[in-house]
Amino acid sequence: xxxxxxxxxxxxxxxxxxxxxxxxxxxxxxxxxxxxxxxxxxxxxxxxxxxxxxxxxxxxxxxxxxxxxxxxxxxxxxxxxxxxxxxxxxxxxxxxxxxxxxxxxxxxxxxxxxxxxxxxxxxxxxxxxxxxxxxxxxxxxxxxxxxxxxxxxxxxxxxxxxxxxxxxxxxxxxxxxxxxxxxxxxxxxxxxxxxxxxxxxxxxxxxxxxxxxxxxxxxxxxxxxxxxxxxxxxxxxxxxxxxxxxxxxxxxxxxxxxxxxxxxxxxxxxxxxxxxxxxxxxxxxxxxxxxxxxxxxxxxxxxxxxxxxxxxxxxxxxxxxxxxxxxxxxxxx
Amino acid sequence: xxxxxxxxxxxxxxxxxxxxxxxxxxxxxxxxxxxxxxxxxxxxxxxxxxxxxxxxxxxxxxxxxxxxxxxxxxxxxxxxxxxxxxxxxxxxxxxxxxxxxxxxxxxxxxxxxxxxxxxxxxxxxxxxxxxxxxxxxxxxxxxxxxxxxxxxxxxxxxxxxxxxxxxxxxxxxxxxxxxxxxxxxxxxxxxxxxxxxxxxxxxxxxxxxxxxxxxxxxxxxxxxxxxxxxxxxxxxxxxxxxxxxxxxxxxxxxxxxxxxxxxxxxxxxxxxxxxxxxxxxxxxxxxxxxxxxxxxxxxxxxxxxxxxxxxxxxxxxxxxxxxxxxxxxxxxx
Numbered sequence: 012x013x014x015x016x017x018x019x020x021x022x023x024x025x026x027x028x029x030x031x032x033x034x035x036x037x038x039x040x041x042x043x044x045x046x047x048x049x050x051x052x053x054x055x056x057x058x059x060x061x062x063x064x065x066x067x068x069x070x071x072x073x074x075x076x077x078x079x080x081x082x083x084x085x086x087x088x089x090x091x092x093x094x095x096x097x098x099x100x101x102x103x104x105x106x107x108x109x110x111x112x113x114x115x116x117x118x119x120x121x122x123x124x125x126x127x128x129x130x131x132x133x134x135x136x137x138x139x140x141x142x143x144x145x146x147x148x149x150x151x152x153x154x155x156x157x158x159x160x161x162x163x164x165x166x167x168x169x170x171x172x173x174x175x176x177x178x179x180x181x182x183x184x185x186x187x188x189x190x191x192x193x194x195x196x197x198x199x200x201x202x203x204x205x206x207x208x209x210x211x212x213x214x215x216x217x218x219x220x221x222x223x224x225x226x227x228x229x230x231x232x233x234x235x236x237x238x239x240x241x242x243x244x245x246x247x248x249x250x251x252x253x254x255x256x257x258x259x260x261x262x263x264x265x266x267x268x269x270x271x272x273x274x275x276x277x278x279x280x281x282x283x284x285x286x287x288x289x290x291x292x293x294x295x296x297x298x299x300x301x302x303x304x305x306x307x308x309x310x311x312x313x314x315x316x317x318x319x320x321x322x323x324x325x326x327x328x329x330x331x332x333x334x335x336x337x338x339x340x341x342x343x344x
Numbered sequence: 345x346x347x348x349x350x351x352x353x354x355x356x357x358x359x360x361x362x363x364x365x366x367x368x369x370x371x372x373x374x375x376x377x378x379x380x381x382x383x384x385x386x387x388x389x390x391x392x393x394x395x396x397x398x399x400x401x402x403x404x405x406x407x408x409x410x411x412x413x414x415x416x417x418x419x420x421x422x423x424x425x426x427x428x429x430x431x432x433x434x435x436x437x438x439x440x441x442x443x444x445x446x447x448x449x450x451x452x453x454x455x456x457x458x459x460x461x462x463x464x465x466x467x468x469x470x471x472x473x474x475x476x477x478x479x480x481x482x483x484x485x486x487x488x489x490x491x492x493x494x495x496x497x498x499x500x501x502x503x504x505x506x507x508x509x510x511x512x513x514x515x516x517x518x519x520x521x522x523x524x525x526x527x528x529x530x531x532x533x534x535x536x537x538x539x540x541x542x543x544x545x546x547x548x549x550x551x552x553x554x555x556x557x558x559x560x561x562x563x564x565x566x567x568x569x570x571x572x573x574x575x576x577x578x579x580x581x582x583x584x585x586x587x588x589x590x591x592x593x594x595x596x597x598x599x600x601x602x603x604x605x606x607x608x609x610x611x612x613x614x615x616x617x618x619x620x621x622x623x624x625x626x627x628x629x630x631x632x633x634x635x636x637x638x639x640x641x642x643x644x645x646x647x648x649x650x651x652x653x654x655x656x657x658x659x660x661x662x663x664x665x666x667x668x669x670x671x672x673x674x675x676x677x
Contacts, residue, residue, distance in 0.1 A: 013533040013553070015573040015610040015646065017617075026609045029616030033632045070609040200346040220346070240348040274604030274642045275401040276359045277348040283362030284350075299366045303636065309607045309644070314463065338671045 012209045014309065016020030019206035020055050023065035023087050030072055034335040038075050041082065046092075046100040048073045048082035058082070058104030058184055061166060062097065063120050064089040066203075070162065070305045078168035080113075080334075087225045088206060088308070091119035097127035109136030109179040111186075113166055115158025116143040117227075128139040133228070137181050140165065140186040144195045147223025147231040153276065157225050160268040161193040161303040161316045163273055167337070169184065171306055171327035189324060192259070194251045197231070197314030198243055199270060200226040203307055222246070226270070226307040242275075244284040247315045259319040262297035264315040264328065267290065269281040271306035273313050277304065285315055301337045304336060347642065352539035356398035356420050357653040363405055371408050374415065379425075379433040379578065383645040390515055391415070392449035394446040395430065395498060396453050396635030397422040399536075401449070402560055402654045403495065403638045406669030412503035413446075413667075421539060421641070424452035424559045429501045430460030432470050442469030442512040446499055446520075448491025449476040450560075457527040471512050474500065477528045477531045477649065479587040480556025480564040490558050493601040493638040494526040494649045500670070506662035522657060524591070527584045530564070530647030531576055532557040534602060536640055544642070557577065573610075577617040580648045585625065592652040595630035597661065598651040604639035606646050611635065618648055631661055637669060 016022045024044075031040055031047060041048050046062070046095060061071040062084030071083035084092035101110050114124045121141060128137040144161030168189060169182055177185070190330040199221040202212040212228025213221060220243070224232020232250075267282040269275075282301045297320060303316070320328065331341040347354045348555060355379075355525055371372055374381050379395070394404040395417030398523025404416035414437040417425035433442050439466060447457045454474060459643060461470040477494025510518070526589020532554040535598060536545040553576070565583075600615040603606075615634045621630060638647070653661065664674040 013550070013570050013607065013644070015614045017574050017613075018571045022609070022613065024614050026613040029612035029614070030632070032619055033612065033615055033634045053649070064608060068612065073608075082559035124352045130600065138445045145608065179560030188362070213633050217346070225648070237346050241350050243348065271609075272642065272644065273348065274639050275406075275636065276399060276604075276639070278351075278361035279366065279401065280355065280359040281348045281362070282366055283358050286365055301362070303608065306609070308609065309605065311346070311605065311642070333673070340666070340671075340673070 012204045014206060015232065016206055022206050022224055023073050023085060023196065023268065025086055026065065026068065027072065028183050030068070037335055041103050045141065046082045047075060048100065048103060049075055052081060052106055053105060053108045054109055056106065056180050057108045057177065058106065059113065059170055059173055059242045060084070060097065060100045060104060062092045062111055064091060067306050069336035074163065074166050074334050076334030078174050078330055078332035081168055091123045092323070094123050094126040097124055098130050101131050101137065105135045106128050109138070111166040111173070111179060111182050112137060112139040113162070113199065114139060114190045116141050116155055117157065117159060120203050131140040132226040136179055138183040140169070140183065142188045144193050145225065146194050146196050146250055159195045159197060159226050160314045161195045161318070162265065163304055164193050164266065164316060164318050167332070168324055168327045171330040174330065184188065191256065193316065193318040194254050195225050195314050195316040196247045196250050197248060197270065197312060198222050199309045199310050199312035202228050203271070203310045216223060224312060226305060228307060228310065229273055240284050244281050245288050251315060255317060255319055259321065260294045262320045262325060263289070263294050264298040264300070264318040264320050266300040268305050268314045268316065269303035270310040270312040270314070271303065272309045277308050278313060281313055299326065345393050345537045347539060356418060360405065360418055362410050370493065370666065370668055371405065374436050375432050379415045379417045380408060381433065381436060383410055385416055385437060385439055387439045388441055389439065389488065390441045391443040391508065391510050392438065392446065392503055392506055393417070393430065393433045393437060393443055395425045397424060399641045400454045401670035402638050407496065407499050407667050410666035411507050411663055412499055412670070417498045420422055427456050427459040427463060430457055431463050433663065434460065434464050434470065438468045442471070443612050444502065444506070444512060444515050445472040446495070446502065446604040447472060447474050448495055449488055450490065450504060469512055471516040472504070473516065478524050478558065479527050479529050479583055480489050485603030486593040492528045492530060493599065493647045494528045494638055494651070497526050497597065497599065497649060497651050500665070501657055501660045504663040507663065525652040526649065527587050527650040528647050529583050530557050530603065530645060531555050531580060532645035534644045535561050536643045557639060557645060559617050561643065562639060573613060573617050577614050577648070578621050578649045581618050581621045584648060584650050588650060588652055593627045595652050595653045595658060596622070597631040597633070597651040598629050601638050601649065602636035603643040603645040604636060605642045605644040611646060614646055620637070627658065630658065634663060
């Protein structure tokens with residue numbers, strides 16, 4: 012196992028310390044390093060909290076800042092944060108308008124975020140949004156669909172809406188409305204090595220790929236023979252579009268996400284192919300994002316996310332955004 | 345070879361088409377797709393042009409925009425752009441104040457940029473900055489030191505100065521002054537596979553690493569036994585500091601750059617270690633950057649860059665910046 016780490020059990024903590032130090036203009040550690048939060052909270056705004064296992068960076072800490080999250084709780088590698096961490100984050104970011112928890116649909120995460128919400132019941136108003144954007148199928152780690160790269164889109168849109176002053180009920184209703192409009196699917200060319208055990212999440216032959224893979228290396232739809240980018244990306248795009256509503260394709264967001272070991276040159280090439288494929292079937296791409304945002308340690312692979320945007324979603328996407336991993340001015344288009 | 349590509353000979357072009365489509369709010373293709381440039385030029389500003397082989401994305405096209413480059417020319421994988429491409433870029437971006445060419449020190453690049461400058465002599469005022477920030481040693485591809493990740497720092501500082509209205513002579517003199525203050529060194533854990541030949545740039549054993557590697561997989565200082573992050577990062581930091589002036593360590597920029605297949609979690613961990621190591625020896629870190637910015641296809645590895653900043657350099661670094669790969673508002677700190 013060749014990775015830039017010291018002791019495996021310290022990997023998540025040392026990485027997080029580096030992250031906070033690099034971005035200390037925007038974020039800081041909360042009490043006892045249980046969570047990372049904005050340096051300056053906005054009083055009266057609903058607090059947005061997300062979190063999950065380490066190994067998916069820059070998700071979620073990289074999305075803390077104006078127009079996105081207020082705090083994020085990070086567990087050990089591929090392990091949920093504890094309820095204690097989440098409670099500390101809730102207590103810190105609730106400035107009176109309550110908190111919205113954004114949770115990827117994995118049993119461990121769902122359970123711990125639920126437990127935290129129960130622990131603060133009566134003291135803080137809390138709503139929870141469970142994200143399950145993966146079309147690939149059910150997971151070993153969850154009932155229902157897994158939350159993968161589409162989580163970024165949900166966090167951004169809810170973050171922008173919260174920044175504009177929406178209350179907790181409005182945010183929750185909006186999340187329920189947009190969730191069916193955001194779908195993702197991924198493919199891996201190799202598995203990651205887990206630092207603690209030095210065991211691969213899965214092992215592929217030189218001509219194999221894992222189609223529909225999750226962000227913890229969970230199996231997806233099929234182990235398939237490796238092919239050219241046109242075929243792979245076309246397959247992902249078709250599977251996603253088959254799962255989305257058949258209307259509202261006139262302004263979509265196309266997001267190509269790298270899993271950690273796929274370089275920018277390949278991600279841009281994949282975007283080029285995905286865009287052409289979608290346009291051939293009448294989809295109009297209005298907004299685009301390409302980069303390494305929701306990772307699975309050093310997995311080589313990528314996912315596509317398609318979001319069917321409406322005017323409200325587009326206006327929220329375009330609002331000013333300033334986080335460690337994503338930034339743009341309001342003029343963004 | 346498992347990569348997201350179609351035909352290897354089309355990889356660079358298809359990737360570039362994807363890049364321009366994703367970032368079409370900021371950049372566009374120039375004449376005949378010979379170069380990529382800002383959508384809107386600033387009349388009377390010195391035009392900054394860089395370029396080089398493909399396979400190093402987001403360098404250089406990702407750094408086109410307000411506060412950095414005006415245009416970039418991309419060749420085939422690890423191959424210089426042609427003089428014809430560079431001439432077209434010069435003709436486009438020179439709005440009267442002349443052009444500054446920023447060239448990494450590789451024989452092919454230096455030759456083609458020189459030839460382009462000669463081809464426009466008498467029509468356009470052109471100055472050239474050759475970047476050689478790599479402390480690892482001499483290269484097979486160049487006389488003198490190679491230009492690696494420090495190129496980003498040079499492009500940013502010169503770009504900010506040009507944006508502030510500096511003339512060509514002032515920019516050239518500033519580049520000569522800051523060049524000795526910016527130094528880099530890298531290490532690779534595996535080589536990249538070249539798409540056209542399916543041959544690895546180098547092959548390492550399971551316990552080996554290539555210390556001082558260049559961004560085309562050129563050998564560096566030594567092939568060494570793999571070690572923990574503390575040892576590897578410490579070695580890089582020490583080599584860099586030994587090569588820098590012994591004064592002016594009170595406000596340094598520390599930049600950790602991924603080579604393409606090393607995920608954010610490891611880069612942040614490396615930053616954490618590098619920072620601690622530098623601080624132990626009395627260096628004060630004033631500015632930080634961590635990410636995958638200067639790549640070598642899908643090489644696993646990273647480089648450290650240290651820049652000894654003075655007040656002028658820091659003020660330029662902090663200016664408003666808006667490019668596809670790097671953005672911040674003037675309030676950045």
